[in-house]
Amino acid sequence: MRIRRFAIAAFAVVLAGCGSAVTGSPLPAEIDIRTLDVGSFPTEPVNAHDDDPVPDFYEMYHVAGMRVASHVIDAAAIDPRMKYGTGARAFSDGTAAWELGDDKVVEPILEKHKMLYGFLSTGASTDSTVSSMDWPAKESTNTFTAATMVLQFPDAAHATAAAQELHDAELAAFAGRNQPVSIPGHPAARSHWRPDSPFVRTLLPHGPYVLAFLLSIDKPDQNALTALAATAYDKQIEAMADVPVLTDEEVYALPFDPDHLLVRTLNPDQFTFPGGDGAHMVTTATGALHFAGTPGVPLSPERDRIAGQFAAMKAEQVAFSHGTMTIRTADPASAQRAITDKLFPHHPKADAAPPPNLPQAACTENRTLDGAKRFTCLVAYKQYVGVVGGSQLLDAHQRAAAQYALFANTR
Numbered sequence: 001m002r003i004r005r006f007a008i009a010a011f012a013v014v015l016a017g018c019g020s021a022v023t024g025s026p027l028p029a030e031i032d033i034r035t036l037d038v039g040s041f042p043t044e045p046v047n048a049h050d051d052d053p054v055p056d057f058y059e060m061y062h063v064a065g066m067r068v069a070s071h072v073i074d075a076a077a078i079d080p081r082m083k084y085g086t087g088a089r090a091f092s093d094g095t096a097a098w099e100l101g102d103d104k105v106v107e108p109i110l111e112k113h114k115m116l117y118g119f120l121s122t123g124a125s126t127d128s129t130v131s132s133m134d135w136p137a138k139e140s141t142n143t144f145t146a147a148t149m150v151l152q153f154p155d156a157a158h159a160t161a162a163a164q165e166l167h168d169a170e171l172a173a174f175a176g177r178n179q180p181v182s183i184p185g186h187p188a189a190r191s192h193w194r195p196d197s198p199f200v201r202t203l204l205p206h207g208p209y210v211l212a213f214l215l216s217i218d219k220p221d222q223n224a225l226t227a228l229a230a231t232a233y234d235k236q237i238e239a240m241a242d243v244p245v246l247t248d249e250e251v252y253a254l255p256f257d258p259d260h261l262l263v264r265t266l267n268p269d270q271f272t273f274p275g276g277d278g279a280h281m282v283t284t285a286t287g288a289l290h291f292a293g294t295p296g297v298p299l300s301p302e303r304d305r306i307a308g309q310f311a312a313m314k315a316e317q318v319a320f321s322h323g324t325m326t327i328r329t330a331d332p333a334s335a336q337r338a339i340t341d342k343l344f345p346h347h348p349k350a351d352a353a354p355p356p357n358l359p360q361a362a363c364t365e366n367r368t369l370d371g372a373k374r375f376t377c378l379v380a381y382k383q384y385v386g387v388v389g390g391s392q393l394l395d396a397h398q399r400a401a402a403q404y405a406l407f408a409n410t411r
C-alpha cells in the first residue's frame with residue numbers, strides 16, 4: 001500500500017507540472033538538412049575524422065598574432081575621428097610590416113633580436129590608405145591615420161636593443177631630412193619626423209614588447225604629432241596590462257582553434273593553414289574589429305558600426321575563413337536576433353530573398369562601395385551566426401545552406 005500511495009503521489013506531481021507555465025523564448029526546430037540546396041559546397045567539417053588541423057611551427061606567428069590582437073588598440077582609440085579600418089595582419093621577422101620602415105633594413109634587425117611575432121592594425125579618418133614611397137604619403141583628404149604595431153621579443157633586453165637599432169637605421173637612411181623628436185611622458189620612445197611632412201614614426205620598448213606607431217595628422221605640426229603619439233602610448237600600455245608574456249616554446253604550442261569555431265566555418269577549398277591577415281583565423285570579438293575594411297574579410301570598414309552589431313548579438317568569438325565569417329554569440333536567442341534585426345556586416349541596399357527551406361536566415365543586396373560581395377546572407381544555428389556572400393544570389397543561398405548544414409554536422 002505504501003508503494004501504491006507513492007506512485008499515485010508522483011503521478012499527481014507530473015500532472016501538476018503539465019499545467020505549469022514554461023518561461024523562455026521558443027527557438028526554431030532544426031530542419032532536415034537533406035532538403036537544402038548546398039550546391040557543390042562542403043557540409044562536413046575538416047576534422048570530421050577527429051583530426052584537428054595543426055599548423056606547422058613556422059606558421060604559429062599567425063596564431064600568436066591573433067591572441068594578442070585583443071590587446072592592441074585600434075585607430076579610434078587614439079582619436080575617435082579615425083573610425084575607418086584600413087587593414088590588419090599578424091607578421092613575423094621575415095614578413096615585417098612596411099609601417100615599421102624599409103623591410104630590407106627592418107627584417108634583418110628583427111631576426112637578429114629574435115622577434116617572436118607581431119601584430120599590425122591600421123585606421124584612418126576616411127576610407128583610404130597610406131602608402132610608402134621612401135617616406136610615407138597619403139591622400140590629402142585622409143586627415144588622420146594610425147598604424148599600431150605590437151612586437152614581442154624573448155625579453156626586455158632584446159626589445160630595447162631592437163627598438164634602438166630600428167630607429168638609428170632609419171634615421172641614418174633619412175639623414176638631412178628627418179629629425180629626432182621626443183614624446184611627452186615617454187622618454188624611452190625613439191621617434192623621428194620630417195618637418196615638411198605630417199607623419200611621425202615612433203617605437204617604445206615596453207618589457208619584452210616593442211610598441212610602434214606610424215601616425216599622421218592634417219599638416220606638419222611637431223607638437224600635435226608628439227601629443228598624439230603620447231596618447232597612443234598611454235592607451236596601448238593600458239591595453240597590455242593583462243596580456244601574458246609568451247616564451248618561444250609557448251608560441252609554438254598555442255592552440256589554433258580550441259573551441260572548433262573555424263572548423264564550423266564554411267571553407268569551400270578546405271584550407272587548414274592559418275592566415276593572420278583575416279584569411280583563416282579565429283579571435284575574440286574585440287580582436288576581429290581590427291579586420292574591418294581588410295580586403296577579403298566580410299566586414300564594413302566602419303569599426304564603430306561593426307562594434308555595435310557585435311554588441312547587439314552578444315558576440316564572443318569570431319572566425320574568418322576565406323570570405324566566410326562565423327560568430328559565436330552568448331546564446332541561441334542572441335544568434336536569432338542577428339537574423340530578425342538583420343545585423344549585416346555591410347551597408348544594405350535592399351532586402352533580398354532568403355534561401356529556400358532555411359527559415360533561420362536573412363539576405364541583403366549590398367552597397368558595394370566598401371568592397372562587399374553583391375549579396376550577403378546571415379544564417380543562425382544554436383548560438384552561432386554564419387555570414388556568407390556571393391556575387392549572385394543563388395551562390396549566396398547555396399553558401400548559406402551549406403553553412404547551416406556544416407553547423408549541424410559539427411560536434
